[in-house]
Amino acid sequence: MSVIDDLSRMASHMIEGVMIHEQLMNVYLFIGLYGEAAKHKSHYIAESQNYADLCEYCMKVYGVLVNASIKSAAIPSLIPKSWLSSSQLDLDYETRIEILKSADNEWIDWETKTLDLYNEIYSHLITTSCSSSSEFVKKYILEVENEVIEARREKLEHSAVNYDMSFIMERQKKRERSYNKEIK
Numbered sequence: 001m002s003v004i005d006d007l008s009r010m011a012s013h014m015i016e017g018v019m020i021h022e023q024l025m026n027v028y029l030f031i032g033l034y035g036e037a038a039k040h041k042s043h044y045i046a047e048s049q050n051y052a053d054l055c056e057y058c059m060k061v062y063g064v065l066v067n068a069s070i071k072s073a074a075i076p077s078l079i080p081k082s083w084l085s086s087s088q089l090d091l092d093y094e095t096r097i098e099i100l101k102s103a104d105n106e107w108i109d110w111e112t113k114t115l116d117l118y119n120e121i122y123s124h125l126i127t128t129s130c131s132s133s134s135e136f137v138k139k140y141i142l143e144v145e146n147e148v149i150e151a152r153r154e155k156l157e158h159s160a161v162n163y164d165m166s167f168i169m170e171r172q173k174k175r176e177r178s179y180n181k182e183i184k
Contacts (some may be wrong), residue, residue: 026078096154121137
């Protein structure tokens, strides 16, 4: 496998990441957790920027376009079709909790999968003596490690209060303001 093949796999995964964060943002918006939604909007923007940076890197360093492809089957659909004919007011308390638990798990699973892929690519680039490309990938590994920690902490915080939606809702305005400042 060539360096460009490795970076193309990474680019495809980044595109999927953009879609995952967009879906998580909409899930949180739907259940009324606007701070959580703003967080995933921030991740959506960062992932889009990372993808653009990877494309630019491939062109500037290797003189080629990155070959990113998406298999729609690989992208989980986090938003049930039934939501399209519902409103936020249709959700009961227990359903909101189940959705939040599921979203927590989806986020952790996604970031763990991302970390595994980036580590695999990094290892391959190291063994093929592509030091500049391996260093390029390494910075993304560090970002994703922090996201895995963030996702796990988030789940732990939710679990610690037994997914008490009134407690979780109370923190949303502050979080929303914080992430919206970060975005701008």
